[in-house]
Amino acid sequence: MTELNRPRGTRDFGPDQMAVRRYVESEIRSVLQDFGYNEVQTPTFEHLDLFVAKSGPQVVDQIYAFKDKGDRDLALRPELTAPVMRFYQAELRNEPKPLRILYFGNCFRYERPQKGRYREFWQMGLEYIGKRTALAYAEVISAAISALRKVGLRGFSVRIGDVGLLREVFRELGIDLSKERDLAIALDKKEAGKVRQVILQKSSSHDIAEILTNTYSLSEATDVIGDLLKGAGEAVEEEGALLMSLFDILKSSAGEEVIFDPSITRGLDYYDGIVFEIDVPSLGAEKQICGGGGYSMTSMFNSEVNGIGFGLGFDRIIMAIDGPERAGGDGVGIYYLIPMGERAVRESISIMDRIRDSGRKCILETQGRNVKKAIGYGINCGADHVIIIGDAEMDEKKISIKDLTNREQVSIPSSDLEKYLEGI
RNA sequence: GCCGGGGUGGUGUAGCCUGGUAGCACCAGGGACUGUGGAUCCCUUAGCUCGAGUUCAAAUCUCGGUCCCGGCCCCA
Helix, strand or coil: CCCCCCCCCCCCCCHHHHHHHHHHHHHHHHHHHHCCCEECCCCCEEEHHHHHHHHCHHHHHHCCEEECCCCCEEEECCCCHHHHHHHHHHHHCCCCCCEEEEEEEEEECCCCCECCECCEEEEEEEEEECCCCHHHHHHHHHHHHHHHHHCCCCCCEEEEEEHHHHHHHHHHCCCCHHHCHHHHHHHHCCCHHHHHHHHHHHCCCCCHHHHHCCCEEHHHHHHHHHHHHCCCCHHHHHHHHHHHHHHHHHHHHCCCCEEECCCCCHHHCCEEEEEEEEECHHHCCCCEEEEEEEEECHHHHCCCCEEEEEEEEHHHHHHHHCCCCCCCCCCCCEEEEEECCHHHHHHHHHHHHHHHHCCCEEEECCCCCCHHHHHHHHHHCCCCEEEEECHHHHHHCEEEEEECCCCEEEEEEHHHHHHHHHCC
């Protein structure tokens, strides 16, 4: 036998798992739809250039990229924001603003698989395209929180920061954050000592490292932001004012899971406003289940495009809720038809059609097994009624219906089937 | 890319240290049993991750690959 197993980093999902996944998917989708977001879908693969334009040439290392037979450079999408924005720019740009878009789909990255990280994974997310106001940010963050709560997730924390503010604060210190990769990483890891060290090299400013590498509760947030703005320049003040009013709104609408974390950098790639991350500590190393923020894609599309978005790590959400909240289950009744002998087959098929027409699940014994075996199979499949049609029934134009839950069996004229179904 | 732990029928495992008949349970299919409940008994299918080395002999010891798991790096 040759290699017929799954490619590394991919997964198969069995019926039980799919029931949970579909349930969670539809619950989250419906929450986001309630926030006014409408779903779109884009291709599974795109021109490689789209992703290079968004994230830089180094991302190619982590992308499934290939040439097609026309020698085009293509790539399996590693994320959904870029395709959605491409779609927006090409066809949706004249829609009334703000435009609220929702998406769900599989994405692919060539990375070393580990817990919570696969080479094929699913993302659900949204993009709010329009002017980035405090209310808009509050809406997007609330949507993420509501979605997670809806599927029964508890014990997550929402960290909110501001990449734009961070940039401006450092600019006033004479530091270009984009060029100080080590500093950005140190910030993200909250290595206060290292951050302080870099800052002191460039400036003799007060100990801002301490402020930046801590986190603050919702009630402390506005005071801390106030401290940061004190004596600051115009650019810092402008960014900070937006963040301040966002926290003002969140104070009344969000819960204690929200904290201010000024050191979030989100890779600094294309977010340039307020950013946020949500994680579930119990997941371990790959605990982040949501990342998002405000961005400007102006340079990518040569026209002004502003928005706020987030992506939810669908697979990690499934892992985080695994157990507590399960799918509603397929507890809806299944009717299992057992035809006995040639004469009964045609009648059984028509009975089956009538049951399905009534909106109920119905399966047929197709293996020619005897009644005993067949009933055993029906029980294993979760059927709650079996219907037996044999010569005896055919002679009397009746059908025998057995309720597996109470072992009671009735014989009714086959013309009374619908009446029987309604009576249940 | 780096560090560590693993891999025995479809699933879960015993055997490995101390080399010598691959055992158990579940699941699946069939029979006892051709019209009625998950029972019972019997039968069947099916396995040592791959390659090299050591050895009379390797699931077992050694090395390498591969895949899985946990962590690091990275994370659009």
